[in-house]
Amino acid sequence: MCSETGAWDGMLYRAMNSSTTQPGTNRAPAGRPRPSHRRDIDGLRGLAIALVVIFHVFVGRVSSGVDVFLLVGGIFFFAPQIRNALNPSGLTVLQSFLRIFRRLYPALIAVVGVTLVLAVVVYAEVRWVNAGTDATSSLLYVQNFHLASEGQEYTAINRDVSLYQHIWSMSVQMQIYVGSLLVIALLAALFRKRAKAGATLLHWLLVVGTLASFGYATWLGQHDQALNYYSPLSRFWEIGLGGLFGIWLLGITIPRSLRWVRWPAGLVGLILIIVTGLYLDGAAQFPGPWTLVPLAGAMLVIFAGNPESTDGVSAPAPSTGVSRMLDGRIFQFLGRTSYSLYLWHWPLLTLATFWFSTSTASQAGGLRGITATLGTLEGAVVGTGVIVLSLLLAWLTLRLVETPLRQKSKPHRSWVLFDRGYWRASLRSRGKVVATLVVILASGAVFAFAPIAQARIDNRAQELGVQDVDPAEYPGPNAYLQDADVPDGLPVLPDPSDDAPMLAETLKDGCLAHFDHTDLVLTKWFNEEDEPCEYGDVDSDRTMYLVGGSHSEHYLPALDLIAKQRNFKIVPILKLGCVIGMDIPKWDGSDYPECREWQQKAEDYIFENPPSEGIFMTVTRPTTIEGDGPDQVPPEYVEMVRRLSDAGIHTWGMRDTPWVLDSPGVQGNARLCVAEDRGEDCGVDEAESLAPVNPALGAYRGLDLTNIDVTDAVCRDGRCPGVVGNVLVYRDAQHFTNLFAAMLAPEISRQMYDPEALEESRRAAEESENVMPATPEGEVQKDVFRLPKPGEEGYLEDPGADTGDEPAAPPAPPVPDPAPAPDQGWVDPGWSDPGYVDPGYVDPGWVDPGYVDPGYGYAPPY
Incomplete structure (x- = not known):
C-alpha cells in the first residue's frame, strides 16, 4: 500500500511540473507528453459559447455552455497555480491575481461602459438606477450575490431581465479563483521546501473541496435553488472537477492500439453537451447532480484529443472525429472570441428585446427566447442581427482590447506595491499608462452612474399624502366613484420613477x-x-x-x-x-x-x-x-x-x-x-x-x-x-x-x-x-355567535x-x-362627510370638515 501511494504521489508531482521538460532533453518525463497547444479545447470553448448564445437568443433555456466554461477554466487553473506557488521563483499571489484581472477586466469594462451608455438611450430614466447598480456589481465581481439578494432567478430573455444577468458566472469564477489562490499560496508557503508533500496535500484538499461542494450543491438545490444557482460554494465543484481532470487525465496518453476510442468518445461527449439544454432545465437543476451530464461530455471530448503513444514515445493526437470538427476555422474563431462574445451578446440581446417590443406580453406564435416577446418572424430577424453584431464586436474587442493588453511574458517575482523597479518599468510604456487611465476613468464613471441617477430621481420623487395634492387636479378614485373631472396634461402623482416613497x-x-x-x-x-x-x-x-x-x-x-x-x-x-x-x-x-x-x-x-x-x-x-x-x-x-x-x-x-x-x-x-x-x-x-x-x-x-x-x-x-x-x-x-x-x-x-x-x-x-361552502366535517354552516357590528343594536x-x-x-x-x-373636493385629512349618521360614532371633539389633523403625516422615505 505504501509503495502504491508513493508511486501515485510521484505521478501527481510530475503532473504538477509537466510544463517543464527535463534539462538536456527534448522529451518530457516518461508517460507524459511535452505540452502543446490544444486547439481542440479552443474549439470546445467555441462550441460552448455557440450553445450559450443560441440558447439565450432563440431557445430561452440554460444550455450547458457555462458549465463547460467552468470545467475548462478549472483544468487550466489549479495545476499551473499549484506549480507556480510551490516554485520559489514563481509569481506572488498578488501577481497571479493581477495576471487574471488583467486578462479579464479590460474587456469587461469596455463592454459594460458601452452598453450602459446604450441603456441610457434605450431605457427610460426609471430603469437607469437598476442598470447602473447591475453594472457596478458586475465590475466588482459580485453580480451573483446581487441577483440572489434581489431574488432574481436566472430567467429567459424578456423586457425586464437584468442587463448584466450573465455576469453571474464570471463573478462566481473570479470568487473561486481568488479564494483558491489565497489557500494555495498559504499552504505552498508552508511546504515550499517540501514541494512534493505540498503538491500532494493541495491535491487531496482539492479532492475534498470538490466532493464537499458537490454534496452542498445537491442539498441546497432541494432547499433554495435560486441561491444554489448563484453560490460559489455550490459551483466550486465544477471548477474543482476540471482541476482534477487536468491533474489526472489531461496529459495521459492513449495507446495507439486504442486510438479507435477517440471517435465514439468524442461523439458521445458532443451529444451529452448539446442535448443537455434541450432535455434538462439547468435553471432548476444545476449545479446539482444532473450537471455531471454535460461535464462528463466535455471531459470525453477533451480526452478524445489526448496525445497517443507507441513504445513509450508520445505524439500529438491525430485530428479525427469531433476533435477534427473543433479544429475547424469556425470553432477556432469562436474559441478565440468566446470571452468577448459572452460579454457582448446578453446586453445587446436585452436592449434589442426592449427596443423592438411594443408590449410586455408574449406574442402569439412566438417560440422561446426573443421570439416569445417579439413574435417568430421579428424575433428571428432581430435575434440573428444581435448574433451578427455580437460577433463583430467580439472580434473588435479581441483585436483592440484583449490582445494588446495581454501580458506577453512572465515578469520577475515581485509584490508589485513595494517594487519601485516594477513601477518604473510599467510607467515607461505609454500604452500601458494610457490604457490604465482609460480603465480607471471608465470604471469611475460606471461606479458613479447609479448614485447620480438615483439623486436625479430623489430630487423629483416625494412622499405624498392626500393633503399634499389638489383634489380638483388629482381626484384619484373619485374619477370613477363620483365621475369627477380629470384635467389633462398633468404629471402623474406620485412620480413613478421611484417606488420608495410609495x-x-x-x-x-x-x-x-x-x-x-x-x-x-x-x-x-x-x-x-x-x-x-x-x-x-x-x-x-x-x-x-x-x-x-x-x-x-x-x-x-x-x-x-x-x-x-x-x-x-x-x-x-x-x-x-x-x-x-x-x-x-x-x-x-x-x-x-x-x-x-x-x-x-x-x-x-x-x-x-x-x-x-x-x-x-x-x-x-x-x-x-x-x-x-x-x-x-x-x-x-x-x-x-x-x-x-x-x-x-x-x-x-x-x-x-x-x-x-x-x-x-x-x-x-x-x-x-x-x-x-x-x-x-x-x-x-x-x-x-x-x-x-x-x-x-x-x-x-x-x-x-x-x-x-x-x-x-x-x-x-x-x-x-x-x-x-x-x-x-x-x-x-x-x-x-x-x-x-x-x-x-x-x-x-x-x-x-x-x-x-x-x-x-x-x-x-x-x-x-x-x-355556501361546507364545514370541514361536511356539515352545513351553522349560525355563529358574533358581536354586534357598528350600526346594529347592542x-x-x-x-x-x-x-x-x-x-x-x-x-x-x-x-x-x-x-x-x-x-x-376634500379639505380634511382623508375625505368629505359621507352623508350619513353613524349610530356608533363618538365625537372626537371637532366637527369642522375643514379641520386638518395636526398629527397626520408620513415619516420621510428611508
Missing part, C-alpha cells in the same frame, strides 16, 4: 415580518426598538388588527386616516407573502415553513388578545400563486373567519386587488409602464383578474364579516388601468401606492360603517349565486366603559355639517 409606513418602520422571519413584529424595526407598531389614534384603548400579507398591509394609509377620525388604533400583524389560516407557498412556488410557524403565533396572539374593533384582512385571492384570475375564496379562508366569528372577533373582509399580468403567470409592473409612457393604460382587463361577482359575498354568508370591495374605484368599462384620476394606482403589479390607498379612505369607511352600505352588502350576499363603541349586564346605549351622535359638493 410604500406604507409598516415597510419603512420595520413593522412586518420578512420572508425569513417567524416571530410576530410588534415593535418598530423588527422588534429591535421599544416603540410599538401602532398607527391611527395611538392613544386610544380601542384596537383593530391589520392582518395578513402585503395585500392587507397596503391598505394601511386608508385605515390610518379612518382610525384617526374614528378614534381607534391600528396594530399590524403582518408577514410578507403570508396569511392566517391557510398554508401557502412562496411566490416562486417553493415551500414556506416560516409562514406556517408565523401563522400559528399570529393566530394565538389574536385569540389571546382579541381586538375590540375586529381584524382587517383580504378575504379573496387569485386562482394561482402567480396572480392569475379570477379571484376566489379558498375553504381555509372561510374556516379562519368562522373561527374568528366563533371567538366574537369581527372581520373586515377586503376583496383582493386586480393583478396586472403581462401574460398568464407573468406579473407586469404598472409603475414602470407608466414611467416609460408606453402609450397604453398599463392595466389589466377586469375579467382576466376578477370574477364577475365578488366571491366573498356568498362564501362568508352567516359569518361575522363585513364585505369591502373597492373594485369600482379601480376599474371601469372592463379595464383596471395603472392610473386613475391622474394618480398612480399601483407601485408594481398588485400593490396600491400609498397616495391612492389613502384616497380610498372615504369609500372604505363608507362600506365599513354606513348603514345603507352595510344593508346593500347584505342584500348582495343574499342574492349571490355562490354556493354595539359598544367603547366596551371598556360598560360595567353592567346590559349593553350600554351608544351616545347620541352629533349631526355633521352638510357634505361639500363633489366639485369642492
Whole structure:
C-alpha cells in the first residue's frame, strides 16, 4: 500500500511540473507528453459559447455552455497555480491575481461602459438606477450575490431581465479563483521546501473541496435553488472537477492500439453537451447532480484529443472525429472570441428585446427566447442581427482590447506595491499608462452612474399624502366613484420613477415580518426598538388588527386616516407573502415553513388578545400563486373567519386587488409602464383578474364579516388601468401606492360603517349565486355567535366603559355639517362627510370638515 501511494504521489508531482521538460532533453518525463497547444479545447470553448448564445437568443433555456466554461477554466487553473506557488521563483499571489484581472477586466469594462451608455438611450430614466447598480456589481465581481439578494432567478430573455444577468458566472469564477489562490499560496508557503508533500496535500484538499461542494450543491438545490444557482460554494465543484481532470487525465496518453476510442468518445461527449439544454432545465437543476451530464461530455471530448503513444514515445493526437470538427476555422474563431462574445451578446440581446417590443406580453406564435416577446418572424430577424453584431464586436474587442493588453511574458517575482523597479518599468510604456487611465476613468464613471441617477430621481420623487395634492387636479378614485373631472396634461402623482416613497409606513418602520422571519413584529424595526407598531389614534384603548400579507398591509394609509377620525388604533400583524389560516407557498412556488410557524403565533396572539374593533384582512385571492384570475375564496379562508366569528372577533373582509399580468403567470409592473409612457393604460382587463361577482359575498354568508370591495374605484368599462384620476394606482403589479390607498379612505369607511352600505352588502350576499361552502366535517354552516357590528343594536363603541349586564346605549351622535359638493373636493385629512349618521360614532371633539389633523403625516422615505 505504501509503495502504491508513493508511486501515485510521484505521478501527481510530475503532473504538477509537466510544463517543464527535463534539462538536456527534448522529451518530457516518461508517460507524459511535452505540452502543446490544444486547439481542440479552443474549439470546445467555441462550441460552448455557440450553445450559450443560441440558447439565450432563440431557445430561452440554460444550455450547458457555462458549465463547460467552468470545467475548462478549472483544468487550466489549479495545476499551473499549484506549480507556480510551490516554485520559489514563481509569481506572488498578488501577481497571479493581477495576471487574471488583467486578462479579464479590460474587456469587461469596455463592454459594460458601452452598453450602459446604450441603456441610457434605450431605457427610460426609471430603469437607469437598476442598470447602473447591475453594472457596478458586475465590475466588482459580485453580480451573483446581487441577483440572489434581489431574488432574481436566472430567467429567459424578456423586457425586464437584468442587463448584466450573465455576469453571474464570471463573478462566481473570479470568487473561486481568488479564494483558491489565497489557500494555495498559504499552504505552498508552508511546504515550499517540501514541494512534493505540498503538491500532494493541495491535491487531496482539492479532492475534498470538490466532493464537499458537490454534496452542498445537491442539498441546497432541494432547499433554495435560486441561491444554489448563484453560490460559489455550490459551483466550486465544477471548477474543482476540471482541476482534477487536468491533474489526472489531461496529459495521459492513449495507446495507439486504442486510438479507435477517440471517435465514439468524442461523439458521445458532443451529444451529452448539446442535448443537455434541450432535455434538462439547468435553471432548476444545476449545479446539482444532473450537471455531471454535460461535464462528463466535455471531459470525453477533451480526452478524445489526448496525445497517443507507441513504445513509450508520445505524439500529438491525430485530428479525427469531433476533435477534427473543433479544429475547424469556425470553432477556432469562436474559441478565440468566446470571452468577448459572452460579454457582448446578453446586453445587446436585452436592449434589442426592449427596443423592438411594443408590449410586455408574449406574442402569439412566438417560440422561446426573443421570439416569445417579439413574435417568430421579428424575433428571428432581430435575434440573428444581435448574433451578427455580437460577433463583430467580439472580434473588435479581441483585436483592440484583449490582445494588446495581454501580458506577453512572465515578469520577475515581485509584490508589485513595494517594487519601485516594477513601477518604473510599467510607467515607461505609454500604452500601458494610457490604457490604465482609460480603465480607471471608465470604471469611475460606471461606479458613479447609479448614485447620480438615483439623486436625479430623489430630487423629483416625494412622499405624498392626500393633503399634499389638489383634489380638483388629482381626484384619484373619485374619477370613477363620483365621475369627477380629470384635467389633462398633468404629471402623474406620485412620480413613478421611484417606488420608495410609495410604500406604507409598516415597510419603512420595520413593522412586518420578512420572508425569513417567524416571530410576530410588534415593535418598530423588527422588534429591535421599544416603540410599538401602532398607527391611527395611538392613544386610544380601542384596537383593530391589520392582518395578513402585503395585500392587507397596503391598505394601511386608508385605515390610518379612518382610525384617526374614528378614534381607534391600528396594530399590524403582518408577514410578507403570508396569511392566517391557510398554508401557502412562496411566490416562486417553493415551500414556506416560516409562514406556517408565523401563522400559528399570529393566530394565538389574536385569540389571546382579541381586538375590540375586529381584524382587517383580504378575504379573496387569485386562482394561482402567480396572480392569475379570477379571484376566489379558498375553504381555509372561510374556516379562519368562522373561527374568528366563533371567538366574537369581527372581520373586515377586503376583496383582493386586480393583478396586472403581462401574460398568464407573468406579473407586469404598472409603475414602470407608466414611467416609460408606453402609450397604453398599463392595466389589466377586469375579467382576466376578477370574477364577475365578488366571491366573498356568498362564501362568508352567516359569518361575522363585513364585505369591502373597492373594485369600482379601480376599474371601469372592463379595464383596471395603472392610473386613475391622474394618480398612480399601483407601485408594481398588485400593490396600491400609498397616495391612492389613502384616497380610498372615504369609500372604505363608507362600506365599513354606513348603514345603507352595510344593508346593500347584505342584500348582495343574499342574492349571490355562490354556493355556501361546507364545514370541514361536511356539515352545513351553522349560525355563529358574533358581536354586534357598528350600526346594529347592542354595539359598544367603547366596551371598556360598560360595567353592567346590559349593553350600554351608544351616545347620541352629533349631526355633521352638510357634505361639500363633489366639485369642492376634500379639505380634511382623508375625505368629505359621507352623508350619513353613524349610530356608533363618538365625537372626537371637532366637527369642522375643514379641520386638518395636526398629527397626520408620513415619516420621510428611508
